[in-house]
Amino acid sequence: MSINLVELAKGLFTPDVVSGAGATLGEDEGNIRKAVNAIIPAVLLGLFQKADNPSDPGRAGVVSAATAAAGNTDLPGTLQSVLSGGGASPENPWLQKGRELLGTLFGDKTDAIVSMVSGYSGVKTSSANTLMSATAPAVLGLAGNQAQGSDGIWALLLAQKDHIIRSLPSGLNLAGVPLLGSFAGWFSPSGPPVTPVSPVSPVSETTYPDRKKGGGGWLLWLLLLVLVALAIWYFMGQKGCNNQVTVPEEDTAMMAPMDTNANAGAASNLPARESIKVQLPDGSELDAYRGGIEDMLVTFLKSDYKKLGPDSLKNIWFDFDNLNFETGSAKITPESQMQINNLTAILKAFPGARLKIGGYTDKTGNEPGNVKLSGERAKAVQTALSDAGVGKQVDGAEGYGSKFAKFPAEAPEADRVKDRHVSVSVRG
Template identity: 40%
Template structure:
């Protein structure tokens, strides 16, 4: 299921911003909120209609570093970048949009114009941040925008349509006009036009009730047939996707990594809520961790003597241990999520308890985004952990930090973010 970018943007346009905008523009909060509700789908529609426009893609790509999300009311309304972008996507339709929103929301044209800039800034900034966090290049951004074309019309609030915003030709928007605009001419009853393609024997002089009854005799079975065909098509598509994924996984299992075979990988795909912290015995010192988790597995391996008895690095390279808790904030290689430090401290304690042990750090990403950027990000994250361990006094035991990008990712790039999270991980293995 594709991402609805409107849901992505709503967080930037919450009650606090509505209240601030109402105060600054001298409007009611209800009017501001109503206007934003009409502008947002229109702006997303404008961007979707220009998904291949280089100027639009440049503006989104540069938005994440512009700081625009931090100053929406003060920055967007006067930003030449936003003004240029609006002209690029709407052209001479801007004034019509401003007037339509002002009338719909009961606010002034000046307030409507300022809100159009503000919402555009929030939209571009939010999509730009999402693209940066998920390593989307311009092609990925273009695809994301293109996916919005099918949902924009349905998200306009009651009382607004693409036609009323002078955008009726977009995405087949002409059919989304209001009842007043869609009223048929007296000499051409709408029911007659609807049935202009019926069987040759249809009598045009029948009344509406009789015509309405006859049309359902063939229309209802046709709709049921279409629904059945669609269901069968989706089932076939699902089977094909499953077959492709299975084949890919089988190939990946032959590559040089334990990220595809280690028991820790299996636990990474289970529900975190099912795991419970327990005391893991480290030579009499109790560490908080999961039974069967990273710490438990590493301590068991070291105590077994298998590390000491390993002849060389080749005997160790296929066994990786996934971190259960160490996670980075989206798109960052220096900011850890809350709760990550505890497991790093556990790893430090294990290395200090077994000073002869050496390790290697590995970073991994999912399949979305540019692969070169994925490798760079995963490498930077692995280096960050290596540096953190060095600061804790065990740096000499960390031989290498490597980033593999999406090389060993299993989940399809089109899967949900929650499903792809299993591929975004950090791991550690013993080395010599």
């Protein structure tokens, strides 16, 4: 069985380590765990890049750091001492080595990755910085303990690709970091300009028996009849449960039925979401969900996001998670007004922030129709925000159709619904 450095690294963060880090950094333990689960594959991706490029001058520094850290047989204990009490001081040698290692891996894009981890997990930027600085040498020491010599380290890191792909959180848009552009196909960001590819194995095309050769043909037709019956049952049930407007037959044939936001549309298949209060700078609070657009957007706007620069900012998108439309139209449903109101409040609380709105569909249907519908829905959100008095903070709205969809048209509805959403990008 191949070594999985992702899972081994996660195992270093025992409950005591996470608890100590939460108390020292003043963060929720769940957010600490979420940050760590994003940091580990990010660090491994940086190490993978060094392993995949023999001419990279930074490889020598990585080997040296791995050799120095490999002698540590109690990495959990080290992490606990570094992240608890006074150990988290910036002067801590372990953290200093970690910052040097991050600089070797990511260069001047380190701050961008730290900000993305902060926005994804909900921890402060300073906390994300400390956690990344503590994690990087621990992951490298783990690799050094599992391998023999520099050649063994590179071979081990190159074998981690599948593990890294499976562990990359979908909400962590590392594809927005120019340094990692050559790995864009590993990520699944929600917006342009990077074309996303699903980090999971694509749905394979089903191969059926050749009916000319006899045998199995009747099974195919029976299977198709069953699938048609299930599809009719599903869509009839959806219309009855969601009380949505009936779409003319020619409308459904023309474009993808982008009926709901990705997260909201799949809510019935997900665990119950945690309701939270998101506090704005003026002390007011918004009712929202942990990890929802309000939670992540406010955290991002409170960070030093402007340091990322326009080229990085335009690649970071936040998906609405409670925004629905009537089927086949750009009419926002009444129950979605709460999220529009929340976004309005956020913009008023951050008057210097400007947004762009993007609309997306899955790959089914006619693409010109998909682009048209997704654009109309993005503009509907822009109009709603303008009517609420914050239109000057919205730079524009654009529909991208299925251009950035991750899943093929033949994928299950539970997957394709993730490609149907409206998102916002902070532009300044």
